[in-house]
Amino acid sequence: MNFKDLDKLLRRYGFSCRQSGKGSSHFTYFHPELPDILPIPKERPIKAVYVxxxxxxxxxxxEKGNME
Structure with missing residues (x-):
C-alpha cells in the first residue's frame, strides 16, 4: 500500500493528519473519538505494520458504533 492510499482510507474514516515537525518524514493521524495516534512515515511502500x-x-x- 502506498502513502496516498492509506491517507485516503484514514481520512474517509474521519482521521485528521498533521506533519510531525520541520523536516520530519512522519505524518501523525488522529481521530477525535480515539486517544490513539498513528505516526506514519511518508515512504513508499508503507510497511505492513503501519497498515x-x-x-x-x-x-x-x-466497535464504538461510530462507523458502518
Whole structure:
C-alpha cells in the first residue's frame, strides 16, 4: 500500500493528519473519538505494520458504533 492510499482510507474514516515537525518524514493521524495516534512515515511502500495499526484503529471506531 502506498502513502496516498492509506491517507485516503484514514481520512474517509474521519482521521485528521498533521506533519510531525520541520523536516520530519512522519505524518501523525488522529481521530477525535480515539486517544490513539498513528505516526506514519511518508515512504513508499508503507510497511505492513503501519497498515495493521490503521486497521486496528478503524476497528476501534467501528466497535464504538461510530462507523458502518
Amino acid at each position: 495493521k495499526q490503521a486497521i486496528i484503529l478503524i476497528q476501534k471506531l467501528k
